[in-house]
Amino acid sequence: MRFKTDLRNIRTFSRLVAALNSLEKIAWVRLDDETARFTVIPDTGSQVWASLSVNLIFDNYSIQSAEPSNTINLELPLGPLQRALRSAAGGNQASLRLTKRDGLPMLSMTIHAMTKDGGGPEPRGGRAASGFSGADPNDPFGDDPDIFQQESLELTLKREREKVITQDIPVRVLHPDTVETIMQPKVREPDVHIQLPPLLQLKAISDRFTKLALTTSSSSRPGGGPERNNPKLELSANMYGSLRLRVAAESLDITSVWNGLDNPELDPGALSMPVEEHPSTRFREEGPDKWATVRVDGKDWSRVLSVGRLDAGRVIACFSDDHALILYVYVPHHDDEASDDVVTYYVSSYSA
Amino acid sequence: MDSSLHEVWQAASGRPFVPAIGKDNQFLFAFLLVVLGLGLSGAFALNRSLVNVPLLGVPASLALALGVVYMFYHVHHPPIFRAVASSTRPLYQLLKSIGFTNKVHVEITENGLRFAADHGRVMQGVAHWSKSLFTTYTANIPRSDDDDDDNEVLPSFQISLPALLETLQIFGATDAAARQAKADADPYRSNLRNYRPDAFSNQTLGMSGTCSLSYTQEGEPFSIVLEEAGVKTTCNLTTYMAEIPDDIPFDIEDISFKIITQARVLLDALGEIAPSQPDKLTLTASRREPFLRLSSAGALGSSSVDFARGKDLLETFTVRDTKWRQTFKFDIIKSASEAMRIASKVSLRGDRQGVLTGLSFLDFRFVPYAENDDEDDEDGDDGEGSEAL
Structure with a gap:
């Protein structure tokens, strides 16, 4: 089993890992010839399935495995990976390799970085040894050769030196059979699909709403148990380009509405049923007052929205009324547009 | 004759308008009137005769007119x-x-x-x-x-x-989020210029x-x-029933001392005292040095701040008696520090009893601890922050 690759788009990769890490500490990674799939399934909260094409984040990718269709399944801690990527972001080049250290499998990241002004004492020492810096007896200022040491002008002076950093991330290699048991949740066809406004904007407002719900709940019912600490936001959308965020409590009722969003057209070829029978068609026919609503946990939702830092392109939300919310976050490709790198969030809905 | 109209006018202005029909019933009433008006005019149209003019025609027009007016009144109700x-x-x-x-x-x-x-x-x-x-x-x-x-x-x-x-x-919030996103993308901005307001932010441009x-x-x-x-x-x-908190009585006619100073100075003084986590704060104003003293004693020791060089720090300083001294709970005085932070000047006033009407933007009043002797005066401090100075 061999896996070795250089990293590219480290910033994007790092942000993705940060977004995943906010939901759960451990991720399952499945690597094969074409795609790298990251799966995060927390005990409570939203599940993430990130499927990235290999050439989005990897370069000079080589994988060799005895498993069918050349796959490697790893369980890796996201915290150390995020730290390693952060240090790699400051470097010039980084590579990732699966190795064994003391009999334990490791994902070893080698980072080549430049440090400023590496030539502190060392070149000077070398120069002094060459006898170049002897004190000039005619120089009136030359009584202390250690202070005013003369050096020749070197245009090719290397002020930067390369350093190599190795970050080891402990991993577990998983058996493919166990991985096959992890299944993407099955969700019925969505009632409403809509393109979300910029996620950071949505997050800013959602976070305020969560705080609002907290202030009102703590003021009206102090110490009401753990349920009180997890305020729920009501999120609705219709097939007429509107998204609505709402918190209703005893002391206030607040609603934010976005209008003029896009409800993407369905691709009939990708559907298992005729477009006319699709639930979204029914929702469209019933007019702008027909909303599909889910209730999400404020804190979990905020973590989900932190994926907005990925400079994501389009984000499509699929609402199954009163049931679930699925977010498809399309990761933009800098080189070629035609890619299907998508991070999928399964956000569960709570009952009222 | 000349004054009667004027009197009527005066009386009318003094007397509030009380609608004969309650606000909640206006719509129903108006609707019934309109329906009645339409019905009567229909009947009149079917049977047009001179007798029916006062019997059907006139009531029909009256009902219609009144109904429409009430309908308008219901719909167009000016917000408070x-x-x-x-x-x-x-x-x-x-x-x-x-x-x-x-x-x-x-x-x-x-x-x-x-x-x-x-x-x-x-x-x-x-x-x-x-x-x-x-x-x-x-x-x-x-x-x-x-x-x-x-x-x-x-x-x-x-x-x-x-x-x-x-x-x-x-x-x-959304503007701030957009700025944050921009800052993330641009390391120069995030390290060096993040604290500055963006000249091209929506807020600055007023849009x-x-x-x-x-x-x-x-x-x-x-x-x-x-x-x-x-x-x-x-x-x-949700609006709740008003429970009008009676103002803490403060007598503007009976002010024992009055000080106007820079808000910053007083805030700093409180900041000096705060680390010792005092329970109580004693405020002493006297005619001689120290003119104004804030002192406290807490579990960790006692501290006091004197405004001894009063002339430089205090813009207005008047004490009626030789000395004015009161003790307050420190925590409640500290609650006003947020106001001092945004204010440019603070005016402190202490009195014996009475009511004050504050005209400034912010007005704080504090009740001191009762002294041991029988003097249970209600004293107030009034911190005013005024921004236009």
């Missing part, structure tokens, strides 16, 4: 209060300085909104949103129901203060959107509508 602001930041800052309670008492006046927060009847903070903070401001103060005097009863209610504060912060506040009528929610960057946020804050 409506105001639009282009920025919520000053509103938020003023309110935040009295943010020590859960419920705030709101009073709507012709000149602005008055927010009064009360803490266990020993501290009161009052903040004013002056009319000038808004781009448009209309208040239709309903006349009192009492026929005899023409005192206006100002509409008042209570709302949740933390909720209001959070709501005001939603305005601009950030609008914030409109309204209160239609008694019992209705106080609603805030924030519109910016394609998002429209509507917040309806």
Whole structure:
């Protein structure tokens, strides 16, 4: 089993890992010839399935495995990976390799970085040894050769030196059979699909709403148990380009509405049923007052929205009324547009 | 003859308009009138004769006319209060300085909104949103129901203060988020310039959107509508029955001492004392040195700050008796520090008894601890922050 690759788009990769890490500490990674799939399934909260094409984040990718269709399944801690990527972001080049250290499998990241002004004492020492810096007896200022040491002008002076950093991330290699048991949740066809406004904007407002719900709940019912600490936001959308965020409590009722969003057209070829029978068609026919609503946990939702830092392109939300919310976050490709790198969030809905 | 019309006019202005039909029933009544009018005119059209003119035609037209008028009256009911602001930041800052309670008492006046927060009847903070903070401001103060005097009863209610504060912060949140995103993408910005306001931010350019506040009528929610960057946020804050906290009595005629100083100076003085976590703060004002002394004794020791070189620090300093000395709970004095932070000047006043009407934006009153001797005066400190100086 061999896996070795250089990293590219480290910033994007790092942000993705940060977004995943906010939901759960451990991720399952499945690597094969074409795609790298990251799966995060927390005990409570939203599940993430990130499927990235290999050439989005990897370069000079080589994988060799005895498993069918050349796959490697790893369980890796996201915290150390995020730290390693952060240090790699400051470097010039980084590579990732699966190795064994003391009999334990490791994902070893080698980072080549430049440090400023590496030539502190060392070149000077070398120069002094060459006898170049002897004190000039005619120089009136030359009584202390250690202070005013003369050096020749070197245009090719290397002020930067390369350093190599190795970050080891402990991993577990998983058996493919166990991985096959992890299944993407099955969700019925969505009632409403809509393109979300910029996620950071949505997050800013959602976070305020969560705080609002907290202030009102703590003021009206102090110490009401753990349920009180997890305020729920009501999120609705219709097939007429509107998204609505709402918190209703005893002391206030607040609603934010976005209008003029896009409800993407369905691709009939990708559907298992005729477009006319699709639930979204029914929702469209019933007019702008027909909303599909889910209730999400404020804190979990905020973590989900932190994926907005990925400079994501389009984000499509699929609402199954009163049931679930699925977010498809399309990761933009800098080189070629035609890619299907998508991070999928399964956000569960709570009952009222 | 000449004065009678004038008298009628005067009387009319003094007497409030009480609709014969209650507000809730207006629509039903109007609807019935319109239906009756239509029915009668229909009957008249079928059977046109001279007898039917007074019998059907005239009532039909009357019913129709009255019904339509009532219908209009019902639909077009002017809200008690409506105001639009282009920025919520000053509103938020003023309110935040009295943010020590859960419920705030709101009073709507012709000149602005008055927010009064009360803490266990020993501290009161009052903040004013002056009319000038808004781009448009209309208040239709309903006349009192009492026929005899023409005192206006100002509409008042209570709302949740933390909720209001959070709501005001939603305005601009998206702008801040966009700035943050930009800063992330640009390391130069994120390291060096993040604290600076962006010259091209929506807020600076004054196109950030609008914030409109309204209160239609008694019992209705106080609603805030924030519109910016394609998002429209509507917040309806439940209004609660007004429990008018009586002002802590403060006698402006009987002021024992009066000091006006830089807000910064007083804030620093409190900052010096705060680390020792004192329980009580003693304020001493005297004619001789030290002119003003803040002293405290806590578990970790005692400390005091003297304003000995009074002339430089204190703009106005008058003490009526030789000495004025009172002890307050430190924590409640500290609650006013947020107000001192945004104010440029503070005026401190101590009295013996009475009432004060504050005209400034912010007004705090504190009740001291009772002294051991029998002197249970109600003394107040009044910190005013005025921004236009």
